[in-house]
Amino acid sequence: MSLVFAGVCSHAPGITGRAHMADPEVRDRFYESFHQMSRDLHAAQPDALVIIAAEHFANFFMNNMPSFAIGMADTYEGPIEDPGWLGIQRRQVRGNRDISQRFIAEVMNSTDIAYAEEWKFDHGIMVPLHFLTPDYDIPVIPVNVNCQGPPLAPLHRAWAFGEAMRRACDALPERIAIIGTGGISHWPATPDSGKINKAWDHEFMRLWCANDKDALLNAEKYNDLQVYSDAGQGGFEIRTFITVAAAAGGAKGTVHFCEPIPIFAVSCTVATYDLA
Amino acid sequence: MTLYAVQKFLYELNRTPSLQTAYSNNRHAVLEPYDLTEEEQEALVAPDIGKLFHIGVNGQILMHFAAFHHIEWQDYLQRMRDGIATYGPVREGVYAMTTGIDEVVVAHNEAGGGSS
């Protein structure tokens, strides 16, 4: 069939794990935005949800670190984190090995990736699913982009990977949704946690909505050194957002929510592309 | 190579419940196969979160190690800050501290406090 839904959202563990410490007014508006995304996702009636998260050393390590990896199993489990710490109970999450396998085969026509028949979900996937599919009713195809251990694949490779996934969506008979997760600017899990470059975030999301490939891949503005300086080591996760931009194939986007919640360590973000 | 070994251990600990049980029972025995310096081994066993941050342990695995030891969030952030004050800047890697030693990035109760 094709790509029936494309969007991005935050995945920071504080969103569920430190919920009680946030300003309830902003937090609840953010949660409502997440719930709306869930309703829109379900309205698109996807047969599978491709969820593109960033590596946090849950499944891969520097002994063998893929730039891009896709899961290929009927079931996954998560969260890998202490359930009390994350605020999400450990459980099995349904995948679909058959759809994954065909999806991966199509992606491989143009991009080298790793596939994985085992996968432990961390907050990068579990936090979004907690809001988007609270009943875990849509089979998941997990995707991982190394945004953690340099050297990282350059942004134009993330773009090419997104295009390859779009071609795979178009080739499959199923209806596929794609959601990228991550922070924009953030300094997670450091003493700087809570530092947020709001202006940088809004500028990046403006370009993301415009789906301006040249601007998103601008080597002066978004090279790793510059991103590290402007947006922290967490800023490397823009790769997941850029992948979705490429998959959206020129569609324009809307930001539904993008406001800093410092105890969650990011500009909490929900945005979608209009694929119609 | 040894920072690599520290992180490899933490990576495996974080994702392996049986290793967590073994480590709870005998920290030194579990660390034995890893190629660690005495400093690293001591920092892990203590656990000295500030020292581990200082030597360059990636925060994504360090925060789970802190949670494993029931160190709550604000305390975890403070211990890293104290580590920088005591031992100096982060030696290597991309997880560093860019704010001042005494800077308050997020107030303890965000609803009532500011942020930078």
Ligand SMILES: [Fe+2]
């Ligand atoms: Fe992340």
